[in-house]
Amino acid sequence: MxxxxxxxxxxxxxxxxxxxxxxxxxxxxxxxxxxxxxxxxxxxxxxxxxxxxxxxxxxxxxxxxxxxxxxxxxxxxxxxxxxxxxxxxxxxRVKPEDLDSFAGVVAPNRQIDPHEVVRMRAANPHDSLESIAQRLGCSLSTVKRHLRRARNNPLPSRPLHxxxxxxxxxxxxxxxxxxxxxxxxxxx
Known part of the structure; x- marks a missing residue:
């Protein structure tokens, strides 16, 4: 060559x-x-x-x-x-791209980002928690748990940049x- x-x-x-x-x-x-x-x-x-x-x-x-x-x-x-x-x-450090989530692939035992749960709830206040759980590929109890924790102990905000x-x-x-x-x- x-x-x-x-x-x-x-x-x-x-x-x-x-x-x-x-x-x-x-x-x-x-x-x-x-x-x-x-x-x-x-x-x-x-x-x-x-x-x-x-x-x-x-x-x-x-x-x-x-x-x-x-x-x-x-x-x-x-x-x-x-x-x-x-x-x-x-x-x-550079976080590897999560191409599976872009493609809609849901892996069992995948960690759900609490910030994402709170963000989705804020963006869709009238949607059921069940529909948010389905979109995130997790259980209803996981969504409830993250929202409850965020309500009781507000999540530290992530730096924007x-x-x-x-x-x-x-x-x-x-x-x-x-x-x-x-x-x-x-x-x-």
Whole structure:
């Protein structure tokens, strides 16, 4: 596999090179078990790094992958472990996306957020508690319990926005993480 930069514009490299970025050895960070797989994985990483480094969206992509979303695979020239190290340096955590709730999947024994119960009740004061429980995928007693607790002991409000690091802070942390011994390349 060779990167053909003449037919790929930098802004679309990760899209045009889907076979590189979505390869199981790169996307899933699957361990390479044979010498051939290790060679292929190293080649894929080099190609992905080259594509990322030539992309005008590199900084924005890195910021998004570190601060906004916990994504898998090789993104902005970094591995998931490197992005986690950058987050640790910045003192931030990114909550994984709950795609099941977006799709309407209800898992048994799933924790129900008390803030969500109170919010739904406030937004739908005339709906029955049973209908709220059905929408949340929990029992009526769970809804009643959360509302009773909120009435007796008001829930501390959640901060609307946590302080996010600046773009420069993320880039500096990335330079520090990617410059460390054992890192496979230098920072962007």
């Amino acid at each position: 060779t990167l053909q930069t003449s037919s790929v514009t930098p802004a679309q490299a990760c899209v045009a090179l889907a076979s590189v970025f979505q390869h199981p050895l790169l996307e899933d960070q699957a361990p390479a078990t044979t010498a051939e797989q290790r060679h292929l994985q190293a080649s894929l990483i080099r190609q992905a790094d080259q594509a990322c480094m030539s992309c005008p969206l590199l900084e924005r992509c890195l910021y998004s992958a570190v601060v906004e979303h916990d994504v898998a695979g090789h993104v902005a020239g970094t591995s998931p472990a490197q992005r986690q190290a950058i987050r640790a340096r910045l003192g931030i 946590s302080v996010r690091p600046s773009m420069e802070q993320v880039l500096q942390a990335a330079r520090e993480v990617l410059r460390r011994p054992g890192s496979r390349r230098r920072a962007a």
